[in-house]
Amino acid sequence: MERTVTIVPEAGLHARPASKLVETANEFESELQIAAGGEEPVDARSMLAVSSMAAEQGEDVRLIADGPDAEAALDALEEVLTTPEDEYDE
Amino acid sequence: MSERRLEGTGVTPLSGVGTVIWYDQEVDLPEPPAPDEVDPDAEHDRFETALDAAREELQAERDRTAEEVGEDEAAIFDAHLQFLDDPQITGAVEDAIDEGLPAEHAVREGFEGAIEQMEAAGGRMAERADDLRDIRDRLLRIVTDSERLDLSELPEGTVLLAEMLTPSDTAQLDPERVAGFATAKGGRTSHAAIFARSIGIPAVVGVGEQLLEIEADAEIVVDGEAGEVVVDPDEATRERAAESRDVEIRTERVATADGEPVEVAANIGTAAELEGAVAQGADAVGLFRTEFLFLDRATPPDEDEQLETYVEALDAFPEGRVVVRTLDIGGDKPIPYVDAEEEENPFLGTRGIRRSLGPDAELFRTQLRALLRAGAEGDGELAVMFPMVATVKEVDRSLAVIEDVRAELDEDGLAYEMPELGVMVETPAAVFMGEQLAERLDFFSIGTNDLTQYVMAASRQNEAVAHLHNPRDPAVLRAIDRAVDAAHAGDAWIGMCGEMAGDPELTELLVGLGLDELSMSAVTIPDVKANVVEIDTAEAREFAEQALASETKAQVNERLEE
Numbered sequence: 001m002e003r004t005v006t007i008v009p010e011a012g013l014h015a016r017p018a019s020k021l022v023e024t025a026n027e028f029e030s031e032l033q034i035a036a037g038g039e040e041p042v043d044a045r046s047m048l049a050v051s052s053m054a055a056e057q058g059e060d061v062r063l064i065a066d067g068p069d070a071e072a073a074l075d076a077l078e079e080v081l082t083t084p085e086d087e088y089d090e
Numbered sequence: 091m092s093e094r095r096l097e098g099t100g101v102t103p104l105s106g107v108g109t110v111i112w113y114d115q116e117v118d119l120p121e122p123p124a125p126d127e128v129d130p131d132a133e134h135d136r137f138e139t140a141l142d143a144a145r146e147e148l149q150a151e152r153d154r155t156a157e158e159v160g161e162d163e164a165a166i167f168d169a170h171l172q173f174l175d176d177p178q179i180t181g182a183v184e185d186a187i188d189e190g191l192p193a194e195h196a197v198r199e200g201f202e203g204a205i206e207q208m209e210a211a212g213g214r215m216a217e218r219a220d221d222l223r224d225i226r227d228r229l230l231r232i233v234t235d236s237e238r239l240d241l242s243e244l245p246e247g248t249v250l251l252a253e254m255l256t257p258s259d260t261a262q263l264d265p266e267r268v269a270g271f272a273t274a275k276g277g278r279t280s281h282a283a284i285f286a287r288s289i290g291i292p293a294v295v296g297v298g299e300q301l302l303e304i305e306a307d308a309e310i311v312v313d314g315e316a317g318e319v320v321v322d323p324d325e326a327t328r329e330r331a332a333e334s335r336d337v338e339i340r341t342e343r344v345a346t347a348d349g350e351p352v353e354v355a356a357n358i359g360t361a362a363e364l365e366g367a368v369a370q371g372a373d374a375v376g377l378f379r380t381e382f383l384f385l386d387r388a389t390p391p392d393e394d395e396q397l398e399t400y401v402e403a404l405d406a407f408p409e410g411r412v413v414v415r416t417l418d419i420g421g422d423k424p425i426p427y428v429d430a431e432e433e434e435n436p437f438l439g440t441r442g443i444r445r446s447l448g449p450d451a452e453l454f455r456t457q458l459r460a461l462l463r464a465g466a467e468g469d470g471e472l473a474v475m476f477p478m479v480a481t482v483k484e485v486d487r488s489l490a491v492i493e494d495v496r497a498e499l500d501e502d503g504l505a506y507e508m509p510e511l512g513v514m515v516e517t518p519a520a521v522f523m524g525e526q527l528a529e530r531l532d533f534f535s536i537g538t539n540d541l542t543q544y545v546m547a548a549s550r551q552n553e554a555v556a557h558l559h560n561p562r563d564p565a566v567l568r569a570i571d572r573a574v575d576a577a578h579a580g581d582a583w584i585g586m587c588g589e590m591a592g593d594p595e596l597t598e599l600l601v602g603l604g605l606d607e608l609s610m611s612a613v614t615i616p617d618v619k620a621n622v623v624e625i626d627t628a629e630a631r632e633f634a635e636q637a638l639a640s641e642t643k644a645q646v647n648e649r650l651e652e
Contacts, residue, residue, distance in 0.1 A: 086389030
């Protein structure tokens, strides 16, 4: 299944938001991918791949999940991408 | 062999001389054996084992950095841990092993692609390429079982040279043993530089590629004042460098020869510098700049985060005072979440308390809440001062905000303690209104960098008028004298936290002018304390009178040299 989400954190997909996304993706079993604009989807568990996307605040990204907990994973990833950075709980 | 000088950026006004040891993070690999001589299963195991070991090391370094430096610096290691488990990178390494490469060559190859990808992404990502190199070199070291240089056990008289030092590297250096360090990369605000300042190690950063040509075991001087390293120094250069550090650290409070106490305190900008301040013998913190808490982030720090930082500072000085300056930003220090208009003349614009009583009122309240609560929780005595005050009304309004915050804390049932309250004396207006300000406050602290700029009407940043921007000008000395008299008439104490306070040539003059406290960069504390104990107060007063009666800066300098 797929979902399109608009990036909310000010830093875009860099630094902490990227870190948080990868961390969250690692909590699920499903295969999880993320794609910016018309680009090829990349592994959402790869810090390298996620941060090289260089997606900025306000950009739309596609989240793609395939596996037993796909829906829950999409919910969790969407939450990371739509939460302003200052509301992350440490 | 004559001496060679290489230019860099000096980060501590100290010099050291010693023998070069290279901190080489790179591991040289021999040619790989033919693929049919390699057992992929065994190599996969070696790689897995190395990953586990690297994870453990990083976690330990992360914890130590969080403990000794701060959470922000520790976050660097979190990123490293994430890259270490990156499926794209580990996948590339595993593919290379499957193709018949031994684990170490596979690590090099697997990371090469990742590093190129990061560099191609450009901008902020290029910095991440350095992180990847760092992780690759760590894995190579582990997999090849190479010795790692133990930075905490370097022989005495070592000058450490490296392409770059990480915060955890620098944190291990023992100022008793290490004569100094120099790095090819990095700037004044790099982690290595901040550490060097706080622990008092001579250091020059950003020397560039030419540093890499210096041989191990060479004799070298690191001159942090001039910002250069001198290879094969001649006798005179070597002696000067050796003498510069030959000063005793006095951890006890000092008084003049005739028994007048003078408090010698440290200026700090981050909690990471507390340890260095204590190590150099600071009696107190005379200026805790709080901007760092607010810079380089997308959102302001909340009350609890600030509380933690202030308590940490108070706990570092259980017997002393910590003077915290409230947020001092203006047109020259932009912060993303603060709306600052571009101003025609930022130094004469909305700075310091003008912002706190205006557009940043919310930030100000949160900071005051955190400070009042910290006063009740931390060990040392808290003092709070307001920057850039020009009018009595600004002080009255600030005191009203504090009263308001107190009522709020009472309502919330939170413990707090009232700190001593004071102002930075930076504007001529504050000097002229000193008597009225002192009636309302416990202390003043003179910010000589800005006071000089405003008294002389000469910008600190304009080379063309640099000759006018000198705190030794009699006009500035008279402003200081007037502020001291006003403070003492109103039963307030008065200190100085500008660069002038840390100039050892001026200690006698400042004591003679009647300052109760001098606050400076931690590295100059031992020199200033050494001067204080030699001073005769009556002589110092007479000397100050002469300086105040001078007509020119040149006359002041002549008297200083006598």
